[in-house]
Amino acid sequence: MKYQIRLTGDNARLTREINARCGVDLTQCYQCGECTAGCPMTPEMDAGPTKTLRLIQLGMEDALFDLNTPWLCASCETCTARCPNDIDIALVMDVVRQMARLKGKKIPVKQPRVFQDVFLKSVENNGRLYEPGMIAFYNLRSGDLFHDVGLGPKMLFKGKLPLLPHTSGNREKLREIFRKAEAFEKEAGKETSREAHADPGHGSGSDT
């Protein structure tokens, strides 16, 4: 077996950190599998959402960041809509992706990450998405040079692809939001991680 679980008092830390980041309580997941059952991407996933949540509950950080599951998640929110415990699993997937990036983890499956980057780069640059540029850039970065090239000319022919990027007058403002949000998330990441390390239990609750 690739991973063994060693339970020390420290295992709840990862759950606390992710709880704090997404405002949900992952200890509520009772491993029913409903999220996995409805997820459209399970055939491609190594673990599926249920097991991903279990690894978080057990504090298995290495195993978690080894998973391709969060990167294959299509953000369809089927799981979120049906979880009997109202856990926003899609958001958990977002947060895991984000943590992997902030913590500099190796990403197990490259394409979705590259797509995310070039897409957002295109938006950040132009204010609006420039599809031909993005696709070309994606093909370059992902190493799949001829991905979907067949579709390009057809769409051009149909008048569905613009030849030049649109830009927006709010481009600068958008860039500013990108900067601030990134800084905010970094800070929040540090803070929740610190808190998760510090807080030994689940609050000492008083009933007064």
Added chain:
Amino acid sequence: MTYAYYPGCSLKGTAIDYHTSAMALAERLGIELKEMEDWVCCGASPIHQRNPALASGVANLLLSLSKGISPQVAVLCAACYHNMKKAEVEMREDGKKRSEVEEISGIAFDPEVRTRHFLDILDKDYGLNALKEKVVKPLSDLRVACYYGCLLSRPPEIAFDDPEQPTIMERLLEAAGAETVSWSHRMECCGASHAVPLTHAVLRLVNDILQSARAAGAEVIACACPLCQANLDMRQAGILTKFGVAHNLPVVYFTQLLGLACGATGKEVMIEKGMVSAAPMLRAKNLL
């Protein structure tokens, strides 16, 4: 009725037919969709996948652009709707989130603002009866499979119809005289956010959806999202190569069908833009 219209990137590019047909329909119904100025991209799925706070920040910027037009923001794309509505609901209900997002975007949130999908506007504000009156060419004898995909009604907090069993598109199209089929995959995700990076997975999903629609006897799929349309339409060629199945099922926007019913020409609703053209079938039924 005037709405602040946010088209989003697709509607000015790959989904120009959605934009054009919606405008044609709105004009015939007397609904004014006034485009907001200097809008930017909402970031679709990648934005919250990278950073949920960024997604909300951008959405807040977009919502603020409605100022001076109307607090009612009309949106056609499901991904845009999802991002903006989610941020809006979150900010209205959670004071802490709201101040975070306001801080990031540098813009005060206006709690009066409402993100509305065009389907919802037609159903609730305009009304089925009013729509029926505008129908000049009923879509008789046309069997449509209405496709909702994932983002239009998930999570349930942002849904404008029953989140698991929506009927809004069926009701609208039936009001225009079409026959809608009951089929199993109307709510299944087509994987559009992975259409580029994980094409192989997406082909599987699209194939299942098309198969289900055909099995139910649909002649055309109607959808309300540019990502769905592009995915279901353009991937049919790939499916033929990979699974050897030729679906040949046109995928159009609900606005195109409603536009035709209300008397717009094929050109006005850009019916010929689809990779799998709906035109021959519509022509055969005398709807073009």
Added chain:
Amino acid sequence: MSKIGVFVCHCGENISRTVDCERVARASEQIRGVAFATDYKYMCSDPGQALIKKAIREYELDGVVVSSCSPHMHEKTFRKAVEEAGLNPFLCEMANIREHCSWVHEKEETTTRKAIELVRLMVEKVKRNVALEPIRVNVTKRALVIGGGVGGIQAALDIADGGHEVILVEKDPSVGGHMAQLSETFPTLDCSQCILTPKMVDVGSHPNIKLYTYSEVEKIEGFVGNFKVTIKKKARSVDIDKCTGCGECQLKCPSKKIPSEFDRGLKNRTAIYIPFPQAVPARPVIDREHCIYFTKGKCKACQKVCPAGAIDYEQTDEYVEEEVGGIVVATGFDLYTVGEQGPYPDYRGYGEYGYGEDPDIIDGLQFERLASASGPTGGAILRPSDGKEPKSVVFLKCIGSRHPSKGIEFCSKICCMYTAKHTMLYKHKVHDGTAYVFYMDIRSPGKGYDEFVRRAIEEDGAVYLRGRVSRIYRSGDHLIVKGADTLSGAAVEIEADMVVLATAVMPQPGIEGLFQKLGISYDQYKFANEAHPKLRPVECATAGIFLAGACQGPKDIPETVAQASGAASKVQILFSRDEMLREPVVAKVNENTCIACWYCLEVCPFKAITQKEIRDRKGNLIKRVAEVNPSVCTGCGTCAATCFSNSIDLAGFTDEQIYSEINALMAVGQDLFPEPGKEEGESPDEQAA
């Protein structure tokens, strides 16, 4: 001037080890109003009690404070002793210097000082105690049982066999409840009808049981031992005394397309109908909503054909009054409806399963009807859509239950068992079929229960998959069930011919109306609350009302029957005496000062307070005041703490008594302020301390 006696106990060394008992006694002597004080090694021993009795007589004491252990330990002992010496027992109080003092503090000056204070406080209270007499209440020895399921039937039979009259009220046309619908029952697989029908017949013919079917409780007044109940007998449109139950009428009735409640919609019934062949009473009723005569004014086919002339279209609802002493509530349960338009609008259905639109997605009770020999298919398992034998059946457990996002957090308790039963019944009838079960946990604690589930898996080959299902959709002839097997971590897809949902056990819709009439409390789901979950599980907090069966929470038949017998025995305990004695700690209204604001009515958890009219001799209304019914009041004191005009007080815990305790507490040791009652003379116990 009071003459109080103080008796300080050493409790061997338990108290005297940390408290100077002698000094406590000496200090007590100094308290104003204390006529005698002493200490002794064991106050509760016979010589100790004798000492108290002797002192009462010798010093003509008019109050006693025993300074020893907790009143929960020996209050009864000492009150009895005091009574034996001719003093009213309620003039005796205890100062708890053991549990609240000697045992929890070190041997220090402060500990003894605290003990003195505790005595002083009780002395001040006892000075203001008054003699109280236990309350006597008459008992009407007839019982009302509401609900004629197996719970109500058992309770009624037990009470009736005990020699008391029983009024049994059932809202449906027949008794039997859900058990009558079941096929075979876990854990023994005996036939439900075979074991229930004899009991139903007994209920119908027992000389001590008066059966009101198709009836409901309209109004309840009174209190334990003395309830007055109004029962509404709904118009049956059939004179059941004339009717012979021949059934001719149902055969001729042209209104035939009404989904049968008993068969849960799997079969139709007529407008005039006997709900099922074994019904008790086996008499029909006309469903006026669907009767052509009542809706359109024409038909009367049943009247024409009835050989007994029993049809009576003119019948109206009838109200009867009955007096009873105790009540058993046995109104049972209903199943969570998957459909959106169920009786529980608060609970979101299962759109992802198609809201139960597909005829081949059924619930557990429908499966029971399919499997029942007397059911619509004669016991053959056939799917509703086309009557074909399903070769693959998927059972989903915990539907609605344990599903916080749908509003229900509890486990329905019976569905693990009945699902195992269903897989067995299915396998016994469809040998080449496969039963799949999606489960989250298997909850089978009970005698022979887990063995039963193991049998389903091991002998009958049911395939258990640990996970929930996210989606069901139709694909041609099949239903596709998309679930997960969390043990392997994989998503699972099954092509099913039929799907059975084990839906949550819920209370009867609208049952809170009855509970409110009864004045009993219920939980957030509207299950009735017991007085104590462990030690008083069959009683309600409201005296004289008892619970039996699934109206209190999900229960299987053995539990229902056990509780019903428990409730019956509680009723008989109540009936074993002609009158009841109750502790006189009850509230009393001062009619002179009551301003009729009715706040107390609102807060009293037991509805013990009513409005009373005061009239002069000519009958003119002078004023209205609150009145406490001492037989119902439990002495919680909420009203006393609420009344703004201080017009209501609680015997044994009066405002005066509590204020005197507060005053007394602060008088010892480090007193900063002069005593308000200084002129009364200050006690010198400070010096003593």
Added chain:
Amino acid sequence: MEESHGTEAGTERVDQETTATSWEPRIVAFICNWCTYTGADLAGTSRMKYPPYVRVIKIPCTGRFDPLFMIKAFERGADGVLVSGCHPGDCHYTAGNYNARRKYTVFKDLLATLGIDMDRVRFSWISASEGGKWVDTIKHFTEVIRGKGPFREYREMIDVG
């Protein structure tokens, strides 16, 4: 003028109070007969230890608790008041403790305007089996009251009044 006089006099007295080794916190506990009283009994039978400054007044149910009792207790020199009963849903009288809570919420602001320092008031739920919780509550509350010192403000105020 008179007011300030009062304050000065009070301060003087309090100074004595706090410096004098004799000052002991005075806590009055109104506890219900069924749950907390029995819980406190359990602390005794288990021989747990806690500071001896609490004086128990038994009431049948926290529903019987009248906020005026609290005012009286402070008037008579209490430095802290504890009210304790059954856990929500466990009330022997079904809803007495809910009523107590509700009343408390209504009266809270009023008590504060009367000059009562609400930090010196504590509500808790202690069941018959929570002897340990009773001990912890008393220990903790005693510390809090020790930290705050004698409740001179209120007594001064009524002195003046």
